Amino acid sequence: MTAPLIMAVLSAQTPAVRPLPGDRPAANPHATRSVVYGRNGMIAxxxxxxxxxxxxxxxxxxxxxxxxxxxxxxxxxxxxxxxxxxxxxxxxxxxxxxxxxxxxxxxxxxxxxxxxxxxxxxxxxxxxxxxxxxxxxxxxxxxxxxxxxxxxxxxxxxxxxxxxxxxxxxxxxxxxxxxxxxxxxxxxxxxxxxxxxxxxxxxxxxxxxxxxxxxxxxxxxxxxxxxxxxxxxxxxxxxxxxxxxxxxxxxxxxxxxxxxxxWIEPISTRYRGYDVYELPPNTQGATVLEMLNILEGFDLQSMGYQSPAYLHALVEAKRIAFADRAAYVADPASVPPAVLKTLISKEYAALRRKDIDPMRAAGSYKPGAIPGVTSSAGEEADQNLTGRDRGDTIYxxxxxxxxxxxxxxxxxxxxxxxxxxxxxxxxxxxxxxxxFNLTPGHPDQIAPHKRPLHTLIPAFIMKDGRPWVSFGVMGGDHQAQGHTQVVVNLVDFGMNIQEAGEAARVNHGNNGLQVESGVPEGARAGLVERGHTVTVSVGAFGGFQGIMVDPRTGVLMGGSDPRKDGLAIGW
Structure with a gap:
């Protein structure tokens, strides 16, 4: 006999920040809906x-x-x-x-x-x-x-x-x-x-x-x-x-x-004790891992959620990683294994992190130097490649x-x-x-029977060798930025699966930094002081779906982004 659907209305974890006043009688201030719980199955x-x-x-x-x-x-x-x-x-x-x-x-x-x-x-x-x-x-x-x-x-x-x-x-x-x-x-x-x-x-x-x-x-x-x-x-x-x-x-x-x-092996990095998995090129998965490796060198928790210091570090890490993406990410046949290994290494992230001024946005970032590889990207390499940020994808x-x-x-x-x-x-x-690119010598230059650079990236997080979170954020160039913000929300700021995906996000694009209305005015002002062009925008921040496992009970916890028409449901 088919089991009945059971949807719960309780939150999964105590948030790391003080609940805000409002009409919702739950302790997750960054969410407008409850985590969904299930023991037998979950889909978002x-x-x-x-x-x-x-x-x-x-x-x-x-x-x-x-x-x-x-x-x-x-x-x-x-x-x-x-x-x-x-x-x-x-x-x-x-x-x-x-x-x-x-x-x-x-x-x-x-x-x-x-x-x-x-x-x-x-x-x-x-x-x-x-x-x-x-x-x-x-x-x-x-x-x-x-x-x-x-x-x-x-x-x-x-x-x-x-x-x-x-x-x-x-x-x-x-x-x-x-x-x-x-x-x-x-x-x-x-x-x-x-x-x-x-x-x-x-x-x-x-x-x-x-x-x-x-x-x-x-x-x-x-x-x-x-x-x-x-x-x-x-x-x-x-x-x-x-x-x-x-x-x-x-x-x-x-x-x-x-x-x-x-069928291939995913790539990964360990971020503060959690193993984050992404896909290798031709996807931008390496871009996420590079961003996380750069951010790991900052004490984000002490900086504070939505603080100007944290958001500035996030945006500058994105710009550096996107400069490297423009130069080195393409069909795997065009990306030497040594390049990928370098891009997602802690040592390379430490070198790139030194380029970040904590009080000032850089004019632009060049791709990092990788021994034996010549980059065809120029001064504007940190610009978004696709111009697509609005979730033209499903996850x-x-x-x-x-x-x-x-x-x-x-x-x-x-x-x-x-x-x-x-x-x-x-x-x-x-x-x-x-x-595809038509620039001679570019790793993504079009050729017969070749895969183009892809913005599409599903993600997975393991903890102590066991599944912890399966998630993704649709939205072109925003995907790498969204993945990084979700991981930081989960790991650094202790959010539950619904909060982590629903919390206000930022998106750096070719016209500057877009923020959602949930980013406080003080944070926006602090970013402007650091040299960022900031606008409040709607709809440029993708769409999240995720499932988390409670390591104590094995209970599945689902979250679905209200930026989409979606639903997490389990039993």
Whole structure:
């Protein structure tokens, strides 16, 4: 018999700061909702429909991996601005049987026909943000297949069934997604097929209106019947390639047929006794670890939460790490192992930390010098590379009662990706290829069958060799900044899982430092005194989901960010 859903309303830990006055009778001043508790399973996603679908899989006997793929498939339908089967996927899996962490890189590669000369022949000095030339091979379906094949217990047909139902029968559009849809109307209207798919009444569906995508439902049914080969070697690949050729794109059937996901080892650093795991390049995971290593040299707890001193150190550490990201992070084939080892080392962080003036923001930061490696980045290397900070991604995490965990992220990159729906597949293709560089000698320079730099990063924290927190923060360039702030909130400031993800964040971008309204005026003034350009902003701070394990009881604790439409739920 299916167990009933039980959601608790108590907070998990005593916060490290004094509760603020307000109407909420709970001792977690940085949260507007309670931690969710469960013993048998927990899932946190950015959409209630996805959370419930994943939970049901676990209650019916499936494991965390089954639930994660099911929820990811639902999100690929009900959050079309953020994700879809035309995008990419990364994951970290903790396997309770072997007590090991493994990482999955299912990101797609550039077409074999792609080269700097091709773009030069089209009089392009940079890769377009939208359109066919921004499209790389989508990796999501291969990612689902790889997860289920290695760790799952259900077939892909069962995993995509709830998503297929929502695509065929419709779903009610949620508030935040409805707003993103509205903001993307001009982009969607630029292509007739895309407009017919996502603006069926001539405008974006409003929150509460029901949206269907029957062509996508048919595509999902094809995947259910034929598995990943139907997507990469069968009718779906042929349909996408035919559409690309008609639009003068570069993708062909060989690009799809030779796509593979890779199981790899995650990278890590020990931060104040906690082992923080991220993915290696081509992701920006090393950027998070470098930021944490730099910050470990400061007494953040003594500085105080949201103090100007702490926030200044955080921002300067970000700028240094982003300078190194711009110079050294790319396809792993372009990043020598010695470079990665250096970037995440304590010794390198100590050298870079010396560049931080505790009372003054630097004009700019150059990449650090790594022996034997020449950087092509210049004075403005500490600037954001993508210009995307607003959470154009989904992240989810799942834990089951047997001790398995999944930390998963998938994305179209920009809102509604490339803006192209491929023929009658219903698939919106991503624009991840726009992150390639055309600068000669740059590690991220475009080349045939190459992965671009990725902002996507799932995260995981271990304590004393056991799982402690599975989490992620969606949002382009903000992801590395968000991950770092969540870890500091948990470790240095003693917040619970909901507080750590919901607490006011800051985001450094190309136009200065954006802060949320929850950052006190005194802290903002202190940052301005240190030379930062500070603005109060809304919506540039990603979206968090997380699961924590109580080491004393084994109880699972879930948190979900109110910056999204999401839900943490367990039983």
């Amino acid at each position: 996603t950015s959409q209630p429909l996805a959370s419930v679908a994943g939970l049901k899989i676990m209650q019916d006997g499936g494991n965390a991996i089954d639930a994660a793929v099911t929820a990811a498939a639902v999100l690929a339908v009900v959050e079309p601005s953020m994700t879809g089967i035309g995008g990419d996927l990364f994951a970290i899996v903790y396997d309770a049987k072997t007590k090991t962490l493994r990482a999955l890189n299912a990101s797609g590669r550039s077409p074999y026909a792609a080269s700097p000369d091709v773009f030069a022949s089209r009089n392009l000095t940079r890769i377009p943000n939208t359109g066919v030339l921004s499209v790389t091979v989508p990796g999501v379906v291969e990612g689902w297949s790889a997860l289920l094949s290695k760790y799952g217990t259900i077939p892909i047909s069962k995993a995509v069934a709830p998503a297929t139902g929502y695509a065929k029968d419709g779903f009610a559009v949620s508030e935040i997604i409805g707003g993103q849809w509205k903001n993307s109307e001009r982009k969607l209207a630029a292509d007739p097929v895309t407009a017919a798919t996502f603006l069926p009444a001539g405008h974006a569906p409003r929150p509460g209106e029901v949206f269907t995508n029957p062509h996508l439902a048919a595509t999902l049914q094809t995947i259910a019947a034929g598995g990943r080969d139907a997507f990469y070697k069968g009718p779906i690949a042929r349909a996408i390639v035919a559409d690309m050729k008609q639009r003068d794109g570069l993708l062909d059937e060989r690009d799809f047929a030779q796509h593979t996901a890779d 989810l995490t799942v834990a089951d009662g047997k001790g398995n965990f999944v930390s998963l992220i998938q994305s179209l990159f920009s809102d509604f990706g490339s803006g192209i729906v491929a023929g009658d597949t219903g698939i919106l293709l991503h624009n991840r290829g726009s992150l």
